[in-house]
Amino acid sequence: MKNSMFRLAYYSHNHLPDDAATFAVSIQELLEKSRANNLRDGITGALLFNKGCFAQVLEGSLDKVEAAFERIQQDERHGDVSLLALDPIEQRSFPNWAMGFIGKSQKCAERFSTIGTLSGFDPTALNGGEIQSLLRDLALEEETAYQS
C-alpha cells in the first residue's frame, strides 16, 4: 500500500505577489525547489499556474506523494486548496515533473515560455485523462489579471 502508485490532483488560489517581476521570481524559486524535491522522490506530474491559481498532478509512490502534499499544504504561497483526486494508478501518465503557464494572458505566456520549455512541460499530456483535462479547465477558469 505504502509503495503502490498513486495520483493526486488539486488546485488552489495562489497568494504570490501581484507585481509581475516578483511574481516571476517566485515562480522561478518554486520551480527549482519543487523540481529538486520531486526528482529526489521519484514524483512525476505537472504544475500548471497562472496569475490566479495553481493546479497540480502528482504521481508516485503513496508515501512520497503524501509527503509532497503535506509540504504543499504547509506552503503559504497559496490557499483554498481543493483536493480533486487521490487514486491508485497502474502507470504514470507524465514522463517527468514539469511546470508550465496555462492561461489566456499573452504577456504571461511569453514570459514563462522558457520555464515550460526548460522543465519539459508538455501541454498535450493534459489531454491524457479526465482529471488532467479537468485541472486544465479549472486553471483557465481561475486565471486573474495583473493589477498593473
Place this chain on the structure above:
Amino acid sequence: MNATMYLSQKPEATAADILSYEQILDVLPHPILLVRFDGVIIYANQASQAMLEAVVGKDVYQLFPSFSPRIVTDADHSTHLIVSKDGRSFEATPEFVSDGIILLDLRRLLNGPVGTASRDRDELTGLMNRQALLSRMSRTLGQGGACRPIAVHCLDLDRFKMVNDTLGHVVGDLLLKKVAGRLQSACGGGDAIARIGGDEFVILQHDVTDEATAAKLASRIVDIVGRTYVIHSHTINIGVSVGVAIETEASQACNLLRNGELALSEAKTDRGRYCIFQPGMDTCLIQRREIEVDLRRAVALKQFKLNYQPFVDVLTNEVAGFEALLRWEHPAKGFIPPLTFIPVAEETGLITKIGDWVMRTACEEAVSWPGEVIVAVNVSPLQFRAHTLLQTVASALERSGLPAHRLEIEITEGALLDDTEKVVQTLNALRDLGVKISMDDFGTGYSSLSYLQKFPFDKIKIDRSFVAVDSEDSAAILKSIATLGNSLGMAITAEGVETTEQLARVRSERCTHVQGYLTGRPMGANQIPSFFTQLG
C-alpha cells in the same frame, strides 16, 4: 576537550596548511554550531547537518524546540541538556567565540537521562509537553521588562475525535504528528510549541509588538491546520479553534494560560476560528459559575415553582389546558429568567433533576383541575439523552393519578437532532402510555419537515414571532404551517397572541388553539381555581 580549545591549542602552523579549520570541524563526529544571539545558525559542521539537519540561516529553535534563550545569553561553560525535535537528547556546552556569537558543542547522550528528556517533551510529536511549556513561560515572563511581550495561543482541534473513532488511533496519531509539523512551519523560530493534551496544543509567541502580530499568527494557524490532510490514502478534514491571550503586564504563566483557554472556549462556539482574550470574558465566566453554584443550591432547596399559562380551543373558546412554565425565585437576586439558567442547567446536567421535578409537580398540581383540562410540560433534548424520561413520566403519572391523556409533552426539534431513532422510540413509548406529544417553537429552528414525518405529533406550536409580526411574510408562514398541520391531522397552537386582530387572523388560518396574553397570562397554581370560577 571541546572544539574551541582544540583549535586554540593547536599552534603548529602546519595544521592549517594541511586542513582548513572548517575541514577539521567537519571531521568531528559530533555536531558543532555557531549561533548568533538571536538564535540563527551561522555555521553548521557536517555532523550537525547529518544528525540534526542543521543548515546555515535556520533557527536553532527549529532543531531544538525547547531550546532556552538562556543557553545563548549566559554561555557560562555550564552544560545544558537539550532535546532535538525528533526527541534525541544532547548535552550542549556553549562558548563565546566573538561578539554576539557562541559556539555550541553538542554531545549525543545515548544513555542520557532519559527521564529528563521525556519529562520535557511529548512522546508522539516531539513537541514540548505541558511541564516544559510552563517552565518556559515562567522563565520568559520572569525576565520582565527586558523582554518584549509574548502571546499565548491555546489550540483545540475540531472533529479530531471523529478521526480517531472512524479511522483508528494509528491514523489519529499520524494526524497529530502532521498537525505538529504544520504548527512548526506556521510559527517563527523563536516560538515554543507544546502539546498539552490529546488534541490540545499551546504556542508561545515571542516579540508580539501589537495585537495584529498575534492575530496574524492565529489566523495562519487556523488556515494551515485546517487544510486537508492525506494519510494512508485517507483524505482527512479537521479544523482548529484558537484562543489568544496577549501579555499586557507582568502576569503569571497560569493566568495567561487561563485567559487563552477562556478565549478558546469563546472561539469554539463557532469552531474553526480564533478569538483574542478580552477582559470581559472572565466576568462572563465568573457569572456563569455563580449561576451554577446557585442552581445546585436551588435544586437542593427546591427554589423553583411552576406557573401555568392557559391555551384556548379556538372553536369552543374553552380552556383546553395550561402550559407549565418554570420559575426560579432566587432568595437574594429575585426572579432569574429561564434563558439565563436553562443553558447552564443543560451544560451541567442539572436539567435532568430539574426536569424530573417539573414533571412530577406539574402532574400533581394538574390532577385537581376540572374535566379534561390538559397540562403541557416542556422537556429538554438533554432529558432524552439521559434515557430516564420514560420512567420519569410513568412514575409522575402513577404517583399523581393524572390520566395519561391529560399530559402533553412539548419537545423542540433539538431533541430529534441527535440519535433520532432512539428519541423516536422513546416518543412512541410515551405515546403508548397515552401521553400527547407536541412540537414546540416550530418555525424558529431547522423547521425540517422530515421531523414531522418521523413522528406523528399530536400538535405543532407555531412560534410567537410569526404571530406577533404583522407582515405578509409571517402571515404566509403562519398560513402554510397551519395548512401543513391540518393536512397531517395535527392540532395547531399559535403562541403569543396578544390582540384581538391577531386572534382573528389566527382563527382565519384555521389554527386550532391559541396561547398568549389575550387569552390568559401565566398564573400560579393557586390562582387556577379562581380563574375557572371567573370563566364561569
